[in-house]
Structure formats: C-alpha cells, structure tokens
Amino acid sequence: MTEPLQVGQFAIVDHEPVDRGPNAGVFHGRGPADDRVELFIVAEGTTPAGEAFAGHVVSAMGQALTALDMSLTGILRRLFAEAERAVADWNRKSIAQHRVALGVSCLVRRGGQVVLGQAGPAAAVAVHGGRAELLRPEPPFDQPIGSGKGPGPLLRRLPFEAGDRVVLLSTPALAEVEEEVLRGIAGLPLEEVLPDLYRRVQHLRHQTVLLAALPGTVSKAGGAPAEESAPAGGAVIDATGGGAGAPREERLYQPSLFVDEEHEEAVLEARHELERVTPRRLPVAAPAADAAAEEVTLPLAAGERRSALMRVVAESRERAERARAALGGAEGTAALRPTWGAAAASAGSPPPPPAPRKNPRAQSFTRSLAPAEGPKPGPSTETLDLPLVDELAAERRARPSGETPSAAAVTRETGLAPGSGALVRVRSSMGGRWRGSGTLDRPRLGNYQLPPTWAVIMAGLAVLLLLVGIVTVPSMLKGDPGAEYSNLLNGAAQKLAIARVVDDPAARRTALVEAQALLLKARELQGSDPQAETLFNEVAGALNEMDRVVQPASVEVVTSLDRFGERPVAPSRMAAGPDHVYLLDAATPQVIAVALADGSAKSIYAEDAAAKRGRPVAIAHLDANDRGAPALLIVDHQNRLWAWENDALTALAFNAPEGLVVTDIAVRGRDLYVLDAAHKVVYRYAQERDGFPNPPAKALETADLANARRLFVDAEILTADADGTLHRFIGGGVALTLSQAGIDRKLVAAETPQALSAAEVAVLDPANSRVVVLLRDGAFDRQYRHPDFAGARAFTVRGGTAYILSGGALRRITW
Numbered sequence: 001m002t003e004p005l006q007v008g009q010f011a012i013v014d015h016e017p018v019d020r021g022p023n024a025g026v027f028h029g030r031g032p033a034d035d036r037v038e039l040f041i042v043a044e045g046t047t048p049a050g051e052a053f054a055g056h057v058v059s060a061m062g063q064a065l066t067a068l069d070m071s072l073t074g075i076l077r078r079l080f081a082e083a084e085r086a087v088a089d090w091n092r093k094s095i096a097q098h099r100v101a102l103g104v105s106c107l108v109r110r111g112g113q114v115v116l117g118q119a120g121p122a123a124a125v126a127v128h129g130g131r132a133e134l135l136r137p138e139p140p141f142d143q144p145i146g147s148g149k150g151p152g153p154l155l156r157r158l159p160f161e162a163g164d165r166v167v168l169l170s171t172p173a174l175a176e177v178e179e180e181v182l183r184g185i186a187g188l189p190l191e192e193v194l195p196d197l198y199r200r201v202q203h204l205r206h207q208t209v210l211l212a213a214l215p216g217t218v219s220k221a222g223g224a225p226a227e228e229s230a231p232a233g234g235a236v237i238d239a240t241g242g243g244a245g246a247p248r249e250e251r252l253y254q255p256s257l258f259v260d261e262e263h264e265e266a267v268l269e270a271r272h273e274l275e276r277v278t279p280r281r282l283p284v285a286a287p288a289a290d291a292a293a294e295e296v297t298l299p300l301a302a303g304e305r306r307s308a309l310m311r312v313v314a315e316s317r318e319r320a321e322r323a324r325a326a327l328g329g330a331e332g333t334a335a336l337r338p339t340w341g342a343a344a345a346s347a348g349s350p351p352p353p354p355a356p357r358k359n360p361r362a363q364s365f366t367r368s369l370a371p372a373e374g375p376k377p378g379p380s381t382e383t384l385d386l387p388l389v390d391e392l393a394a395e396r397r398a399r400p401s402g403e404t405p406s407a408a409a410v411t412r413e414t415g416l417a418p419g420s421g422a423l424v425r426v427r428s429s430m431g432g433r434w435r436g437s438g439t440l441d442r443p444r445l446g447n448y449q450l451p452p453t454w455a456v457i458m459a460g461l462a463v464l465l466l467l468v469g470i471v472t473v474p475s476m477l478k479g480d481p482g483a484e485y486s487n488l489l490n491g492a493a494q495k496l497a498i499a500r501v502v503d504d505p506a507a508r509r510t511a512l513v514e515a516q517a518l519l520l521k522a523r524e525l526q527g528s529d530p531q532a533e534t535l536f537n538e539v540a541g542a543l544n545e546m547d548r549v550v551q552p553a554s555v556e557v558v559t560s561l562d563r564f565g566e567r568p569v570a571p572s573r574m575a576a577g578p579d580h581v582y583l584l585d586a587a588t589p590q591v592i593a594v595a596l597a598d599g600s601a602k603s604i605y606a607e608d609a610a611a612k613r614g615r616p617v618a619i620a621h622l623d624a625n626d627r628g629a630p631a632l633l634i635v636d637h638q639n640r641l642w643a644w645e646n647d648a649l650t651a652l653a654f655n656a657p658e659g660l661v662v663t664d665i666a667v668r669g670r671d672l673y674v675l676d677a678a679h680k681v682v683y684r685y686a687q688e689r690d691g692f693p694n695p696p697a698k699a700l701e702t703a704d705l706a707n708a709r710r711l712f713v714d715a716e717i718l719t720a721d722a723d724g725t726l727h728r729f730i731g732g733g734v735a736l737t738l739s740q741a742g743i744d745r746k747l748v749a750a751e752t753p754q755a756l757s758a759a760e761v762a763v764l765d766p767a768n769s770r771v772v773v774l775l776r777d778g779a780f781d782r783q784y785r786h787p788d789f790a791g792a793r794a795f796t797v798r799g800g801t802a803y804i805l806s807g808g809a810l811r812r813i814t815w
Helices: 050-065 072-093 171-175 179-186 190-201 261-276 303-327 365-369 388-398 407-414 453-478 481-501 505-526 530-547
Strands: 006-013 016-018 024-028 038-045 102-110 113-119 123-128 131-135 154-158 165-169 206-213 217-219 225-227 554-560 571-576 580-585 590-595 601-606 616-622 631-636 641-645 648-654 664-668 671-676 681-685 697-701 708-713 717-721 726-730 734-737 760-765 770-775 780-784 794-798 801-806 809-814
Touching: 006 024, 006 190, 024 050, 024 206, 038 050, 038 072, 038 165, 038 206, 050 072, 050 102, 072 102, 072 113, 072 734, 102 123, 102 165, 113 123, 123 171, 123 179, 131 179, 154 734, 165 190, 171 179, 171 190, 171 206, 179 190, 190 206, 481 505, 481 530, 505 530, 571 616, 571 794, 571 801, 580 616, 590 616, 590 631, 601 641, 631 664, 664 708, 671 708, 760 794
Parallel strands: 616 664
Antiparallel strands: 006 016, 006 206, 024 038, 038 102, 102 113, 113 154, 123 131, 123 165, 165 206, 217 225, 554 809, 571 580, 580 590, 590 601, 616 631, 631 641, 641 648, 664 671, 671 681, 681 697, 708 717, 717 726, 726 734, 760 770, 770 780, 794 801, 801 809
16 A cells, blocks of 8 residues: 655744645545545745635645546646636636736655646755755746746656655745755754744745655665654644554654744643643542441432421421321320331431432532532431321221221211211213223124224225325326426436536536437437427537537548558558658568659568568658658667668668667657657667767656557657557656547547647547547547548658558548
8 A cells, every 4th residue: 555645834824833824735636545646735926915815726726636537747737727717717806906826836646656746936845865956947837827928837757765755835935045955954854854944934924834755764865775763653743643543652742843942841841741640530428337227318408408398297297186186086096106217216216317328420520529528417307297097097906806986986987977878979970080991881783892983093094095005106106207308308408508618528528428318318208399309409519519520621542552562551650751651561561662743652671581671660751861861760670770761771870778679769850769668768869970879868768658659759759559548748758648538439549649730639540430630738629530531550641741541542631
C-alpha cells in the first residue's frame, strides 16, 4: 500500500499566526487508498482583494478533484482551468477595485508519481536525495491567474522517494529569506523546518507555508545516507495532536510554532504535570455500624418532610381515640393494641434506627461533593395506635366460640331495627355501574354462542380490504402507460436542457445519448406523437452536430498497387516527400516508392543478408539533408541506418546505444528521433555529414512510453499506443492524454498522428474507416468519412495534403 505523506503547515493571516490558513488545502481523491490522488494547494493573491478570494479558489479546486479520474497532468490541467473559471466569473461580476488575480502552486501525487503545477506568483522548494531546489514558474507561466495572459500552468514531474519533501509557500517569504538559506531550511530535519521558517517570516502580514514529506532514509549531498527523524505518530505538525490510533502513552502533542524558545520547557513541564494528575474519585458514604437491621429507609431531604409525617401520625392517633370513645369499651382492648416496631423490641421501647443505604449510586453527584454528615434522625418511634379495624378484629377473636351477637348489639352496631331487611341486597340490574364480559347475558343461537361485536367488525373490514385489493392491485402492478409515457418525455426534455448548458463535450454527449434512449422507449409505448418526434429530432440534430461528420473536398486515386509484387501490399508505415510517397510493406518486407507525377511504383529497399541489410522496421523522410538532396531514412532490425537519396541506397553512420530496440522514428529539421518503447525512452540524434555518428541525447524518458508504437515530432512529441490512446508530451516530459472528449466512438489502433495545423492533429482510425481531427488539448473537433476510406491501412500528411492507402490503391485527399 502507498505510504501517506506527512503534512505540516502554518499561516499568517493579517499578522495573526494560525496552524491552518485559508489559502492552503490538502485534499484526497476517490478510489482505494493505494491509488488515491493526494492534492496539496497553496494560493496567494496579487491584488488587494485577491488574498481574501484565494481561499474560495482553493476550496473550488479541492471539490473539483473528487469528480476527476485521469492522469496527474490531466488533473492539474482541469484544476487550473477550474481556478481560471472561478476567477473569471468573479471578475466579470465585480467592479474594477474588487477584481482579483492569483498565483497557485499545486502538488499532486498518486503512488510513486508526483507532479508540480505552478501558475502566476508561486514558489516551491523540492528536496530530493539531500539536494534542495527552488522552483518558480518561468515566463510566460508567471502571469497571474485571472490576468488573461498566461498559457496555463507550468508542469514538472518530480522524483519523490523516501526522505524527499516539498515545501509550498507564498512568495512574500522570498523577499525575507535568501534562496540559499531557504534551501538550507528545507533540508533540515522535518520537525525543524516549519519552526525555523516561521521565526524568519513571523513579521509578515500574509504568509502561507505547507510541507509534504515522505518519511524514510535521506541521502545527503555527499552520498552518505542519514536517517530522517520523523514523529512516531506520523504527522510533522498536526493540530489534532498525535497520530490516529496511537496509544495515549505514545501520542504526540501538537508542538506550537508560536511559543518562544525560553518558554518551551515550562510548557512541556506543565503538560507532563497534567498527565500525572489522577482523576478524582467520588466519595461513597460508609455503611452504618449496625448492619443487622433489615429495614432500609430513605433519609429525609429536609425538615419539612419530618413535620408532615408527624402530622399524619397525630391525625391517626386522634381518629383512633374517637373510635374507642364511640364503642365505649376501650379499657379492655388497650392490652391488645400492637405497637410500632414490636417485632424488633418490646412494647414501649424505641426501635433501633434504620440502616443507611449501602448502594453508593443512591447518592447524587452534588451531594457526594459535600462533607460527610452524621445520620439524620428518623421518624419518631413512640407507640402508635392502630386504626379501628384492628381493634374490632381483636374484639371478635375475644368472643367465645359459637357465640353470636345479640339483636341489641346488632342494632347498636348497625343502626337497623330487627326485621327491617337483609344487610346486603342483590341489585336487579348491573347497568350504569359496572358491566362484565357479557358471558352471562350474551344471546345464543341454538346451542352455539354468537361471536363478540368487535370480531364481527374486524371480519367485515378484512373482507372490504380484500375486495379493494382485488380491484386495485392488478392495475397498480400493471402501471399507467400514460403516466410512464409522460415521465419519459419529461426526462428526455431535462436531459436535452442539460446538454445545452454544459461545457464539457463528454458530459454533453452523455446527456444527449440518455435523452435519445428515453425517447426510443417512449416510441415503443405510444407510437408516433408530435411532441415526442420534435424532441427526437432535436436530440438527433444535436448528436449530428457533435459528430461533426465532414466529407473531404476530393479523394483521387494516385495509383493502384493491386498488381505490385506477388502478395498484396500491406503497409505498416507511410512517409511523403516532395515527389514520392514511400510505403513500408510489412508483408514482403520491403520499401516501395510511388512517384506522384505518373503513379509508377518500385521497390527501393529489401532485406538482403549478403548486403547486410536487415528487415526494415521504420521509415522517415529527411528534407534538411546535409548531403544535398532530400532522403528517406530506413532503420532495419539490426539497428543499421540507410538513406535513399539521388536514387541510390547509402549506409549512414548510426550510433545505436547498447540494447536499443527501435519501435519507430521521426524527423524534425536536421534531427532524428528514435522511439524505444521497450526502454521507455525517445533519443534525439544530431546530424553530421556522414549521418548520425554521435551518441544520442534522451529527448524524453517516461513510463508513459511503455505502450507507444507510433511517433510524431514537431514542436511537441506525440505518440499513439496500441489501444488507440494518444499522448502529447510538453516541456519537462509531462504527458497529457488526449481525452477525445465529445467523440462518438473512441479511437481503435490509431495510426501515426499527423499535424494539420499548429492547433490540430489528424489521426487515421482504420477500425472505423475515418480520419479524426483532434485539438491539441485533446478535445474532439471533427471527423472525415468517405466510402474510399474503407479498409485504410496507412496515412500521412505533407503540406496540408493527405495520402491514404485503401482498397489496394494510393489516394490523395484534399480537405
């Protein structure tokens, strides 16, 4: 898994130091952790309002990263375009005093690839192998974003290995710190870089610094390796403290950049003292000495509760005295009165105090903070009289067995005269007071009992729901064709509206294709409809406009090669000179020259072991020949170079590096370029009188050449891969993938790219029988189609005129 970078930063905003400033950002793209893009941004304003607006641009670029899935250079191009758009939109809506211009540095990383992009005032210090280098955009890339004068970002591919780091900073620091000192600071141990730099720029009004480093072993300038000191938590400076997942004992704290050196020891001592403090425990009330008591009572919270309890006891005693006075026989019952707490002690003696609660959770947190107090007095334990019912029960038990009360006693106790009726009468009706379950008076039908009313109601509701479901569910499952048709039309109209407003050609084509699919489905539901046909025609017209199919002005046959040789001609390369078109026939193999004047064809090179000529691999036409006449250069599989000039074949000096595997060749001016895809390099040879005898220089070396099979060189280097992918290499070896955005079908096995103009590239797409024209930024522009393009095998352009071999004939194309 790719090891994440260590990141540290600080900023000074209006003379106030902060750990994280608004004009710096760290963002991550989508995807798995080992293939996720890391983005680091530092922006600065070049106008009074630009410094405040830079933070908005940083956020916009970070949000745009989540929607990008392309090469690192493509991501940087798109991010800087987003910054240009945001600044241009703001300036268009603002008055002159509020317009902004920015300088931006962006560092992107995916796996082992790191690319730095800069535009406008920007600075970065890259440390690799113990050597530090200050990187600033060169003219014209130093023009601010928003000025409308810059060509875009300057992209550099940086080597990035264990121990390397990059410091992104705004340019005010360059006026305070000399370049040599700045490079020395960047090479310090990681934990010293930002503090040292802050002490030198802390007086500035605005400054932003961001450090990204890959921990590991650093090789010093002398070559001796030195271990790079890195925090255990993995962060150089992180406002959140230690590394995520580290135990508390090993967790690192944020070393503040804004504490003076003389106070650092005091701060560390205070922090250690805080760590040594143990948390305070809550006090727990001790249990009472008498643990034998079984009754647990809750202590009174205040004196008012005790007073209320005493009032209740007094009222109870008063009612008991009145009851004894009414009966007149209270003397004999005094001995039978039970006393409060008689089970624990004899009558008349106070009971033992209740045991306190032993559960420490019964006490509240606020009470536990108060000093411990003695046990609170409980309710009075003096003997209390029980209610009248107990006295009556005792009197009833005192009567002899079988004795019944006399009539006088009954009359005295109940107040009813003898014979006046029963003491308890049966009610004739239970209505109005209480009603049972109805089991006694429920009507019966024969020998069967009728169900309750609620059961009848529920059964009726179930039947009703069943009938409604039978009627409605089939129609719901089937769906409303009219509603579905309307939804399809509305969806197609929305997609068409989106296609009209989006700027990205790929997104526009996607919206149009989806709208066309919805309309085709609508046709299946409801045949022909004026509204649907109108939408369909608009979508088809928009797609036709995006397809940009163009007919060439003319396609004429130069000559037919059907009868040339014993086998049909199958060219793999084609080159054009002022008077001839040359074909490398892979079937024979040989090189054929076709005269443009009369269409005559002849073989000018063939494999010959006796003449030490090997199988031809690649050809290119050299106009600027130091020996006089233009020449066709031919490289064979034995790495020998031949020239066809003045109707003669000549061997040229060619200094081939050891292990060279020629994939293709190209010519620009007097120089020869050789593509070696196996070693991912493009060599450049300088011409001498006898050929190319000097060792070559590496014009390009990058992993993006691994799949290249065709080479073209003008002001830039263009390659075509076996799967149709086109790469454009600009200064510094940065590769841009031509996205073909907006094309109807991607290129398949594209042939050698050819320059139509400074801004356009033409490519033969044999699988689709067409010639595609792309802009230099990769967007699709138009495509040429013609019946004679069917079965095309090779294609070249010279002076605005194109030549193509198709159907066994060489044809001339006029655009």
